[in-house]
Amino acid sequence: MKEENPIMPLQKASSENICTDDEALIAAQKAFGITYLYPWQRIVIANILDAQIPAEKIENIGNSDDTELYKGKQIVLLPTGAGKSLCFLTPSLLLDGATIVLYPLLALMSDQKRRMDEGGIKSVVFCGGQTKEQREENFRQIENGAKIILANPEVLQSEKLVERLARCNISHIAIDEAHCCAEWGDTFRPAYLNLGNVIKKINSPAVTAFTATASPQVLNRVSEILFGGMSHVVRSDSDRPNIHYEVINTYAKKRTAFLLALERPKPLIIFCGTRNKSEDMARELASYYGPDKVKFYHAGMEKTEKDKVEKWFYPRTDAILCCTCAFGMGVDKKDIHTVIHLEPSPTAEAYIQEAGRGGRDGSIANAVLLWSPKDSMDSEKFPKGSRQRVLKEFAESKTCRRQVLLDALGGEQAACNGCDICKNGHPAPKAIDGKIILDLVRHHRKQWTIEELNGQSAILLNKKIAALYRMNFYEHSDTDEIITQLKNQNLIKTCTFPFKGLITIGNKEQEL
Numbered sequence: 001m002k003e004e005n006p007i008m009p010l011q012k013a014s015s016e017n018i019c020t021d022d023e024a025l026i027a028a029q030k031a032f033g034i035t036y037l038y039p040w041q042r043i044v045i046a047n048i049l050d051a052q053i054p055a056e057k058i059e060n061i062g063n064s065d066d067t068e069l070y071k072g073k074q075i076v077l078l079p080t081g082a083g084k085s086l087c088f089l090t091p092s093l094l095l096d097g098a099t100i101v102l103y104p105l106l107a108l109m110s111d112q113k114r115r116m117d118e119g120g121i122k123s124v125v126f127c128g129g130q131t132k133e134q135r136e137e138n139f140r141q142i143e144n145g146a147k148i149i150l151a152n153p154e155v156l157q158s159e160k161l162v163e164r165l166a167r168c169n170i171s172h173i174a175i176d177e178a179h180c181c182a183e184w185g186d187t188f189r190p191a192y193l194n195l196g197n198v199i200k201k202i203n204s205p206a207v208t209a210f211t212a213t214a215s216p217q218v219l220n221r222v223s224e225i226l227f228g229g230m231s232h233v234v235r236s237d238s239d240r241p242n243i244h245y246e247v248i249n250t251y252a253k254k255r256t257a258f259l260l261a262l263e264r265p266k267p268l269i270i271f272c273g274t275r276n277k278s279e280d281m282a283r284e285l286a287s288y289y290g291p292d293k294v295k296f297y298h299a300g301m302e303k304t305e306k307d308k309v310e311k312w313f314y315p316r317t318d319a320i321l322c323c324t325c326a327f328g329m330g331v332d333k334k335d336i337h338t339v340i341h342l343e344p345s346p347t348a349e350a351y352i353q354e355a356g357r358g359g360r361d362g363s364i365a366n367a368v369l370l371w372s373p374k375d376s377m378d379s380e381k382f383p384k385g386s387r388q389r390v391l392k393e394f395a396e397s398k399t400c401r402r403q404v405l406l407d408a409l410g411g412e413q414a415a416c417n418g419c420d421i422c423k424n425g426h427p428a429p430k431a432i433d434g435k436i437i438l439d440l441v442r443h444h445r446k447q448w449t450i451e452e453l454n455g456q457s458a459i460l461l462n463k464k465i466a467a468l469y470r471m472n473f474y475e476h477s478d479t480d481e482i483i484t485q486l487k488n489q490n491l492i493k494t495c496t497f498p499f500k501g502l503i504t505i506g507n508k509e510q511e512l
Helices: 023-032 039-050 064-070 084-094 106-118 132-143 159-166 180-184 190-202 216-227 253-263 275-289 303-313 348-355 373-379 387-395 401-408 420-424 432-443 450-469 476-488
Strands: 073-077 098-102 123-126 148-151 170-175 206-211 232-235 243-249 268-271 294-297 320-323 338-341 365-371 492-494 503-505
Touching: 023 039, 023 084, 039 073, 039 084, 039 206, 039 232, 073 216, 084 098, 084 170, 084 206, 106 123, 106 148, 106 303, 123 132, 159 190, 170 190, 180 190, 180 216, 190 216, 206 216, 243 387, 243 401, 243 420, 253 268, 253 275, 253 338, 253 365, 275 294, 275 320, 294 303, 338 348, 348 387, 348 401, 365 387, 373 387, 373 476, 387 401, 401 420, 432 450, 432 476, 432 503, 450 476, 476 492
Parallel strands: 073 206, 073 232, 098 148, 098 170, 123 148, 170 206, 243 365, 268 320, 268 338, 294 320, 338 365
Antiparallel strands: 492 503
């Protein structure tokens, strides 16, 4: 007879075996096999369940006017991997009515639908492009006890759909990745700005907005959009100690990303600033590794293409994915060991979100930001203290990088042994690729034109790399990028008469 796994009885314990009368924990254990709820999960779930009780039935609640203002309206900050989905799935098992869960991405809705089907939770999806018959079938499923309604903000712009949902006894509305209200609502997804009106029309007793990271400004904006400014915040620690932050100064970032992809633990993600860059980065790496180990992913792909890449990536332990932020939200691959940013994220919130795609299994994950003089100059256009300037402060900090990010989110303090400065005792070294070319100019002042310097630089850089990898990495476009930035920094310059057109050292030679 096969020996029984001694852990399994605990994981699959029925309510009779659980030493608790906590109905939320019993429901979660029976449905999901978990043995405990974190304190912040208990608070969020309790708030959702308490919101279902009419105020007149609650005794000794203190100032009832204030209680009613905030009752059922909460913004929840939980770091990636902290069990956010349990906060709305668990109460959905206990509530009489259904729970609407709003997601920002169709791919994320599809993935969550698959997970709920696998977990035996009855759910329906509302999205654009559905037929009348599909919508009617969804409402039949809701009438027959479907617990979860998955939707995106755009589909809820239909007044007819919202009116039908308002008659479906909706007990709870959950907004996932709620920072998108502030990040996207004022720019390219105005449907987020109308969610407050949708919430009022559906008139659910409880509404919960979830996000992993948000600064005080973003929290205020989310509260204003969804709740008219009347909400309370539940948060756990924003810090993920297993994410180790590192900044690498470099001029030719694509070459540096290529080298890191060869050296760093996999699975590995490279976040790229544009769709074209994600495709270009993937092509170059695929030429070395082969197309089966490297793919790209961005919002311009067809859904079938995205699904194919996701199915390829999730089980792989040796994969490299070059992607835009479209792959950020909702990815549930737990064993990503390295996250590289080819370009800085626009805000601290976005960077923490994307870096947090690593190490969801609790293992150490390295988050590497590639930083160039061009990035530094581009960041100068934003005022000091602005959300858009935080990544410059992070990249150029001489003290703990982790604390720079946490300060941007409201000043939470954390002991750090997981950033390059705290680990090494000093900031990141200057960019090696720029130094090599600058030294070349120093030794050959006023001898070469910029075209000649470009060719000689490529030869020298490739000579150093070839000793390790037996291949040429640097192309003329790479060395041209380095030379252009050195000129913009005034570290090198083009001479005038009598050495017109020749390259020499600039006025800031000492800086590199």
